[in-house]
Amino acid sequence: MKYVDEYRDHAVAQKLIAEIKRTVTRPWVLMEVCGGQTHSIVKYGLDCLLPKEVELVHGPGCPVCVTPLEMIDRAHVISRKPGVIFCSFGDMLRVPGSNGDLFQVKAEGGDVRIVYSPLDCLRIAQANPNKNVVFFAIGFETTAPANAMAVWQARAQNIRNFSVLVSHVIVPPSITGILQSPYNRVQAFLGPGHVCAVMGYREYEPIASRYRVPIVITGFEPLDLLEGTLKAVRQLEQGRAEVENQYVRAVDQRGNEAAQKMIVRVFAIADRSWRGIGIIPKSGYKLNYEFRDYDAERIFEVANIQAREPAVCISGQVLKGLKKPPDCPAFGGECTPQTPLGATMVSAEGACAAYYNYGRHLIAVETAPQSAEAKA
């Protein structure tokens, strides 16, 4: 496919790796923010091709992974109610809540449906006027304009049997949270290409200068990721801390203003809980007051449902870049994509699932002594 195949060129990748090797003089820790980037890095083994001085840790940008447990429990309660058609992106169905997943609800007779686009829900609502259609509106800024459009159109078309269970998060406060942690090791970020296609990258500039950290907005193909890494390493080596844009073919500084406008019409900034991390102030969206009639949390009175994470899962530390999947005793044994303990093993974009799907659990034992040596 055009604009994809070129960015997987092996010979060019080798050149980029050689240039990174030539540039680096000391150890650096970089975090790729997006789950899609993590997936690509592990799929193509980019982390294994980089010089040992450059360590990539995996960030919190996997929307399914960070959707909090209590929100999944709320989804389960709503989806079990009579007369409800519960719609979701496919990934969310396998995420374990406190008591099973949405597939289980479906198996028990609940009307749970996978949709490709949130607009599909409006058609389902129109076709089923006697049912309540609820959409699980999760995701980052990339997904927010689509979900906002569904709510906007529902009101425009006077569709009354549609509502959304909102669990939207945004990237910049999570980056700030990582940088403020006393345990932080991250020295530069590969910024979220798709999020910035919508939002632009102005809001990352104060973060880069305040925390003295390079942020390179980066795409998702191997050459994008290697070029982003090179740009970040160059900045670190030269003592610069700027926002740079590697993903110029899809991102500009201002972003998609039509999409931003729709987000602001429908959503307001709110405190949000992140799975494995906890509450981060002003880190997500809630529905604006004028759209309260479309708020499933209010309609089905589930806002007070709380939940507690299983103790064994370290996905929170993985999402903050403090640990990697092989550091978990359950990884690849008790916890696999078929029997996930935590969300990072469920979503295709989760770091644990990426490591498992590309066979890293088979080499985890071999690499363990090396990482111990690196720490010594």
Next chain:
Amino acid sequence: MAFHERDGVRMGKIDFGGISRDACLEYIPDAALGDYVMVHVGFAISRVDAEEAARTYKYLTEMNQLGEIEAPEPELGGTAGNST
């Protein structure tokens, strides 16, 4: 890409390397036939800039030659408008 309207929303038929699927074009209102767009959950969210894509790729393929002659970096062509 072919255009149509569905329930008052502007839609387009997008060819994903042989598989065609509808996507909402409300956020790329001036999308034209033959444009490449990035689609997320059924919505076009960005138009791929063909010139920039070609320039970045050319820069990457030529990078080593540039490295060998110790060209000044980092503001080499292809990634114009990168830092602010």
